[in-house]
Amino acid sequence: MGIRTPVVGSAVGPAVDSEVAELVDKAVSDVRLSRDEAARLFALDEHSPEAFHLHWGAHRIAWQASGGQALIYAQVGIDARPCPGNCGYCSFAAASYAWEREAELPLEDILGYCRAFSENGVHLVSLMTTSVYGFERFLETASAARAALGPEVALMANIGDFDARQAEALREAGVDVVYHAVRLGEGSITAIPEERRRETITAVLDAGLVLMSGVEPVHAELDGDMLLDRMMEVSSWPQVCSGLSRLRHVPGTPMDGTRLLTAPRYRQLGSLFRLLAGSRIPFGSENTCWCNGGTNPRDRQMFPGNEQIAHDVTRQRQALEENGWQVPDRIPRQFGYRR
């Protein structure tokens, strides 16, 4: 399916500033924007025609980079135990633990989710734990999940920090992808040194694991220069999928009252990130969606059991297809999720 070029400056819509149009064209041509150029787009009014033009450019890049394909991801949250990471937005943080009681999925439930997600056509399953879930234990769980998923579904780990030797062990256990981010305000809104997060990302890449990351948590009280610097940095990392992740309020956590971005501003910044990432990162929020099972740091109770999965995956697939994306049966090898 082709993409129609929007009419710029015609009688049917307001003109888009020519400098902005040129910058968007440049990004669509896969030329990396400079920080000054990105700052020009960052400063746009979120309700302006130019901000909407960024959105068009982001969509076009996502389409070009993925060949019009979209993927369905699933997360299985394994535990909800008080975590010393103490991230100010997380319901598991030990200092502001927001769950009524500690929770952990038994292995048979984790594998049940894996089988159900795989059978229903999910492309990637992420196993997420707090930083107190033992590493050796995670290797055993990941290894069992690898077998339950079958050969075509990518397995992702979203766990605490680890070193180079542990990164190799994850690979050997069958993990393909690792989600890891250096959070905005790491070390101040969290109890984890920023350097430690960066070392883990280096270990991921050195071990030949595939990286997925993002800019998070994004909210309205961030310093603009810091946010833009981080967007420039993260969009330059080698990844299969990346984007912005907006702060969500979790009652009882320290960041519950933090001012949130408006939806148009979030869309503008997400689009700018996509322009910066270019086609080197084939997937982002435009062409992926998530299903959930187990625990979640943005919630205070378990998702219901895996009876809902067929319905959830079908709904997500339909939503992507209604937006014109093609959802492949299995993850295409060319994108490098599976070794």
Ligand code: SF4
């Ligand atoms: S976000 Fe992760 S590291 Fe931070 S408190 Fe929650 S589980 Fe721990």
